[in-house]
Amino acid sequence: MRDYLVIGAGSAGCVMAAELARRGAGSVMLLEAGPAETHPLVSIPFGLVWLMNGPRDWAFKTTPQTHAGGREISVPRGRMVGGSGSINSMVWFRGRQDDFDNWGVDGWSYADVAPAFDAVEQELHPVRLTKAHPLSHGLEPLFGNTSPTPEAQSGGLLSHNKTRYRRRSAARAYLRRRNDVEVRTGCEVDRILWNNDRAAGVVLADGTEVRAAKGVVLCAGSVASPAILMRSGIGPKDHLSQLGIDPRLDSPDIGENLHDHPGVGLHFEGPRSGYGLEPAQWLSWALAPLNYALAASGPLSSPTVEAGLFFNARGNSDQPDVQTHFIPFHLAHKPPKYQAKAGYFADVCLCRPKSRGRLRLASKDPKAPPLIDLGLFADDSDLDTMVAGIGRLRELLKDADFGKHRAPEVHPGETVTGEALKTHIRNSAGTAYHPVGTVRLGGPLSERLSVNGVRGLWVADASVMPQVTSANTNAPSMMIGWRGAQFISEEAA
Numbered sequence: 001m002r003d004y005l006v007i008g009a010g011s012a013g014c015v016m017a018a019e020l021a022r023r024g025a026g027s028v029m030l031l032e033a034g035p036a037e038t039h040p041l042v043s044i045p046f047g048l049v050w051l052m053n054g055p056r057d058w059a060f061k062t063t064p065q066t067h068a069g070g071r072e073i074s075v076p077r078g079r080m081v082g083g084s085g086s087i088n089s090m091v092w093f094r095g096r097q098d099d100f101d102n103w104g105v106d107g108w109s110y111a112d113v114a115p116a117f118d119a120v121e122q123e124l125h126p127v128r129l130t131k132a133h134p135l136s137h138g139l140e141p142l143f144g145n146t147s148p149t150p151e152a153q154s155g156g157l158l159s160h161n162k163t164r165y166r167r168r169s170a171a172r173a174y175l176r177r178r179n180d181v182e183v184r185t186g187c188e189v190d191r192i193l194w195n196n197d198r199a200a201g202v203v204l205a206d207g208t209e210v211r212a213a214k215g216v217v218l219c220a221g222s223v224a225s226p227a228i229l230m231r232s233g234i235g236p237k238d239h240l241s242q243l244g245i246d247p248r249l250d251s252p253d254i255g256e257n258l259h260d261h262p263g264v265g266l267h268f269e270g271p272r273s274g275y276g277l278e279p280a281q282w283l284s285w286a287l288a289p290l291n292y293a294l295a296a297s298g299p300l301s302s303p304t305v306e307a308g309l310f311f312n313a314r315g316n317s318d319q320p321d322v323q324t325h326f327i328p329f330h331l332a333h334k335p336p337k338y339q340a341k342a343g344y345f346a347d348v349c350l351c352r353p354k355s356r357g358r359l360r361l362a363s364k365d366p367k368a369p370p371l372i373d374l375g376l377f378a379d380d381s382d383l384d385t386m387v388a389g390i391g392r393l394r395e396l397l398k399d400a401d402f403g404k405h406r407a408p409e410v411h412p413g414e415t416v417t418g419e420a421l422k423t424h425i426r427n428s429a430g431t432a433y434h435p436v437g438t439v440r441l442g443g444p445l446s447e448r449l450s451v452n453g454v455r456g457l458w459v460a461d462a463s464v465m466p467q468v469t470s471a472n473t474n475a476p477s478m479m480i481g482w483r484g485a486q487f488i489s490e491e492a493a
């Protein structure tokens with residue numbers, strides 16, 4: 001029997017397991033539902049395009065979104081070692097310093113979390129993109145600076161957790177050189193196994209029991225961690241009773257507070273603009289594997305999101321409330337997915353959305369996908385900021401230095417403004433794939449990430465963020481895994 005079971009080998013789970021072992025907290029087994037991350041498309045930066053919606057993606061859908069056209073929106077989540085960090089765009093941001101201060105949780109101010117970010121960055125080595133498409137350089141002059149940061153209006157090439165050739169995920173950085181973490185793939189956890197009020201192990205979806213001497217750490221992400229807790233009897237009592245789950249601990253906040261960065265994109269299309277399958281680029285696509293193998297350049301070496309902006313939607317403050325991801329590739333706005341065109345894409349994502357949704361179980365069957373209600377645009381002000389943000393983005397992009405690669409906006413099209421733009425956003429917005437908040441710190445969790453009311457059970461992943469950080473969430477998720485390992489090791493000592 002191992003001392004600790006870590007559930008979910010994602011961004012946080014890999015850091016958690018490796019750090020528990022390095023700190024000598026005890027023996028560690030990491031249980032992952034999906035396969036290993038050895039598929040070549042995981043390493044190749046552009047490979048994520050083919051991984052999404054495949055067997056390495058949980059490919060969840062939301063419930064019909066009441067304020068977003070009743071649509072069921074895609075919620076991709078990595079399903080393999082490395083988790084969502086094995087299919088993400090590798091964009092690296094800590095967030096704003098006051099994001100952490102504003103959490104208002106003891107021990108989680110920016111001063112408290114900064115050393116954990118420092119430690120994680122020593123392993124992940126995020127670096128500014130080299131060999132970007134010329135279009136991506138076009139954002140650099142917009143704010144007179146070349147390093148985007150959510151702390152100020154800014155724009156330019158992004159930093160990524162990749163080497164010249166390969167994705168450098170938490171799995172690669174933390175797990176590959178440790179032989180003291182036993183990683184078991186293909187192990188989908190159903191629920192916690194209890195010994196009175198102590199977590200004594202887990203039951204897998206196939207009924208197998210795996211026991212732990214010291215405890216269980218949930219790192220299964222914002223969708224699965226609350227779902228596992230609920231199937232284990234920890235959650236809103238009435239909801240669990242309705243599903244025939246014995247409520248062990250009434251914890252009404254579990255599954256609440258679900259939110260994500262809403263996003264909507266502008267599509268630009270024109271000959272010889274961005275990467276695309278227009279006939280003029282067929283030869284370079286044919287040579288792309290060689291270009292990648294010999295020089296780490298060309299489309300296969302691109303993490304897709306190459307550049308970005310942070311700006312104030314209404315332009316009346318220098319504090320950004322919007323993030324733009326810039327992708328110098330033609331993205332189809334209607335089927336078919338692959339079209340013989342060239343173009344580029346830029347989105348408007350809200351840094352600090354106000355809307356909140358909730359996650360609930362559909363049934364106690366671990367194979368049934370949970371009911372994910374992101375509550376998109378439940379708060380009207382989010383939609384207003386998106387509309388203003390698109391207006392400002394259109395103006396900013398007019399000043400971008402796109403040169404001969406500039407192309408016109410074809411979707412929704414510059415004439416779509418005001419109420420029509422609002423309707424367009426409701427009917428087409430998605431998210432930046434950053435769901436958080438379902439097991440928030442200061443709610444069901446103590447400041448040291450242990451689940452209140454039981455023993456030997458911790459949660460450490462994106463689900464614990466009380467509010468989403470102002471930029472991408474991978475680095476903060478790893479920081480949380482690192483801190484969780486620190487807390488658990490200190491308790492074990």
Ligand SMILES: Cc1cc2nc3c(=O)[nH]c(=O)nc-3n(C[C@H](O)[C@H](O)[C@H](O)COP(=O)(O)OP(=O)(O)OC[C@H]3O[C@@H](n4cnc5c(N)ncnc54)[C@H](O)[C@@H]3O)c2cc1C
Pocket residue numbers: 007008009010011012013031032033034052076077078079080081082083084085087088089090091092093187188189190219220221222224228305432433434435461462463472473474475477
């Ligand atoms: C397509 C995409 C692009 C993104 N791009 C970026 C980006 O460029 N930059 C950025 O900062 N963030 C990005 N993100 C978000 C970022 O990757 C996540 O916020 C982060 O990985 C979350 O880490 P986590 O540890 O909470 O969860 P995950 O990394 O999702 O890990 C959860 C793990 O638990 C496993 N698991 C789930 N259920 C079970 C179960 N029942 N039993 C056992 N194992 C289970 C999963 O398979 C997975 O491996 C992106 C996300 C996606 C999906």
